[in-house]
Amino acid sequence: MTSTTTGAGDDVLVVGADLAGAGPADLLIRDGRFADPSEAGPDVRRVDAYGLVALPGLVDLHTHLREPGREDAETVATGTAAAARGGFTAVLAMANTSPVTDTAEAAEHLLEAGRTHGSAQVVPVGAVSKDLAGEELAELGLMARSAARTRFFSDDGRCVADGRLMRRALEYVRAFDGVVAQHAQDPRLAGREACCDEGPVSGRLGLPGWPAVAEAGIVARDVQLAELTRSRLHVCHVSTAETVDVLRWAKGRGVPVTAEVTPHHLLLTVDELVGYDPTYKVNPPLRSAEDVAALRDALTDGTIDAVATDHAPHARHDKEHAFVDAAFGMVGLETALAVVVETMVRPGALGWSGVATRMSSVPAHIARLGGQGRPLAVGEPANLTLVDPERRAVVDRADTASLSRNNPWHGRDLPDPVVATWWAGRPTYAR
């Protein structure tokens, strides 16, 4: 393997003369693992990585696959095909399906669907509360002991608002090194109608406001519960500078908390809402330019640990309504790396090693996925994303593997980095 590292970290391999001064390079794969050139033989596959950046397969902590229940919007097959096109080799599938993933049987069923129809590893997320109702704990222990080996629990879409239930969930998952991922939205401060960052724009547009305190307040409570219980908390889709401040405080105290930011919160602002286009309706809402800057800084310095897509496909008839009546959410798997390259890599706020950390190794570690997010080294599982750092394209929402078209990047000129994806030694996407 005539390849070399970037010098920025061993987890990223930059291959090829023009990037790293090395010669033309191949990656070798045998039996689903990276192989040594000395092993060359008929059963060894050769991946031409000349001139490209090789990243460990990306891991998404936050995907909505919509199966079971809303297969008109997305399925395991189409959602993981979109994941592969985006460079992902594993996705955590949120529990807000119909029925909810709140039992061992439901988690095992989804696991099996992933094994049968997936173009990426499907990791079922377990609900925290039965039917996401926020009242009784779901079967956390049974899900953890099931074939799905659930370690990541979330009522995402709903906030675990009851502090006592949140405390009990944290105490419970500690026994098996689980993590509770919170959709931080105080329902008394930001109810289901809240759909626009509360500020000058919400006033001008006459849209119900979603104040920053509704997020930061829940996170402030939850980091203290994580400290009290010495149990792992993960904060989903952080959207405000105030939440970043709380996370920085908590991490300074050594609280076991991790957090994610979505690509859309790294680039888009509340100003997108002026045309009342429901494509930009998402939870939590798009915020101010100051929030965007704080989120980027937090991702650079590690206050925010990971990028996660919150890929939230919706059928046309759920999205094409007046803004206040439309469903919350936007697709994101296929464009996530593009937006991270645009917002973080090109401005110099993150190197390729940082991309590998924030989009592969750290999310894999948070979810306790053994075979994902590993360094690109001989003997490791061949989960690989090949990237062309220079290529750009105009995003077309029709050019997708997803069943849904609620794509906020439609018509934008963005990087188009993903060249090929390999999952466990199998090609799952090639341009």
Ligand SMILES: NC(=O)N[C@@H](CC(=O)O)C(=O)O
């Ligand atoms: N993000 C969204 O706006 N919607 C998500 C739920 C969620 O992540 O809260 C969905 O399931 O559609």
Ligand SMILES: [Zn+2]
């Ligand atoms: Zn959410």
Ligand SMILES: [Zn+2]
């Ligand atoms: Zn979500």
